[in-house]
Amino acid sequence: MREAVTLDPMERAFYPIWRELMANQGAVILGVSGGGDSMALLALTHAVRAMGELNLDLIPVHINHRLRPDSDREAEQLRDYILTRFGLKLETVTVSLDSSQGLGIEMAAREVRHRALETARQVHGAGLIALAHQADDQVETVLMRILTGTSIAGLAAIAVRRDHIVHPLLGYRRQDLRQYLERKHIHWLEDPSNQDRRYLRNQIRLEVLPYLRSRINPKVDRALLALAEQAKDSTHLTEDYTTALIGQHRLRFEGDHIHWPSVFSDWPGAVQGELLARFAMHHDLRVQDYHIRSVLRHKGASWPKGWQLTWTQSGELCLAKPTRRASLSEGQSVNAVRFESGDVAWPGRGRLLVESAAPGEGIAHSGQVSYSSRVNKPDDAIWQFRTWQPGDRLRPVGLGGSKKVQDIFMDRKIPVVLRHQWPILVAGGGEVISVIGLADDVTSRLSGSDWVVIYTPDPSPGVSCQPKNSDHGRSARDHDGLHR
DSSP states (O other), X not given: OOTTOOOOHHHHHHHHHHHHHTTTOSXXXXXXXXXXXXXXXXXXXXXXXXXXXXXXXXXXXXXXXXXXXXXXXXXXXXXXXXXXXXXXXXEEEEOOOOGGGOOOHHHHHHHHHHHHHXXXXXXXXXXXXXXXXXXXXXXXXXXXXXHHOOOXXXXXXXXXXXXXXXXXXXXXXXXXXXXXXXXHTOOOOOOXXXXXXXXXXXXXXXXXXXXXXXXXXXXXXXXXXXXXXXXXXXXXXXXXXXXXXXXXXXXXXXXXXXXXXXXXXXXXXHHHHHHXXXXXXXXXXXXXXXXHHHHHTTOOEEOGGGXXXXXXXXSOEEEEOOOOOGGGOTTOOOOOEEOXXXXXXXXXXXXXXXXXOOTTOOXXXXXXXXEEEXXXXXXXXOOEEEOOOTTOEEOBTTTSSOEEHHHHXXXXXXXXXXXXXXXEEEOTTSOEEEETTTEEBGGGGSSSEEEEEEEXXXXXXXXXXXXXXXXXXXXXXXXXXXXX
């Protein structure tokens, strides 16, 4: 340490934190908005760099979202001030928000900001990006996630370091950073949007937390920060255990059709959730906690970009991105496929078999997971097979009322891509007789010849797994007693 350098008490406390984070780094990108937190980060890093031990290049970068009329003018003023006050050249990157993703302004701005900072990191060959989130941001984030729904990992909130991003100010409160700036006579900007109560974070900071501190628990900030620390420790254990299991069982994340072994369902829920989160990240999928919870409850799930997650009869988890046939995409249907004995020339994916059966007997069928219905067809009736059409309804046996075929698919957790391939038996007037293997109309119990219809979905090439169904994933002989 150089004797000529006199440090503020906050700078002395900050130095070991910064030294540990910046070990073996040649340059770092500093995200500088011009607000009090980012100016404090710039001032602290500039002060400890003057000690000369880190030999680190500081590259301040300002992201101008142009969300306010004064954004360009403020960016110019900030650039001039940083050059004059710190002798550093501020790099300004002007960006525009992408409204096509359906994100809110805050989330869209955050994403485009992170992309721009990462680009700057790569251009300058910097090792890390330092952002100025502090302890109050951590408190707000934890509470916001509790109120909107999150996982244990989500409660860990902002990490000190994740990938190329570091947050060296998480141990400091907002007020302490402002007092430091005042002692150093350093200017900062106040963003008027921070007072806009339309944004959830501002509501948390300006309304919810003050109420909790005054009426519920004066130490609520400390409690939330402690919760984040405990969640972080728990998450680290889960991440380490998950990494070990990935190597041990050679789990795959790449490809459009993946099977994870049945032992997956025996692992702790936190580990299963971590694996699914990693899968989503690997395929750049924006999933919420409910996407993961649906899978953990052993239900099928439709994820973004067409991914379908289903459980097979053997207990494996199948992750598949369907490639749909052009002839049977959503909104199209198969019409006028005649009901007749034997293998039906079914244009949809899979095999459709019709066999006669004596009353009281079922027909065994071996092979892949099959779905079967038993119906009584009047000899003079003209029946046909087709696929589902919007508005289709039937009166399921034992229900006492009618139900939409679409709701039956949803109840049975049939993946969306399979719904447009599934055979439906209809009468001459278009009345639905049976959604094969899933539900039969009361008219299927009228007198006539006894038939068993067996549908075996084809798992390839579009869908590599079959939906798990405890009732209908049986042979026709086992199924015979379900509706009678």
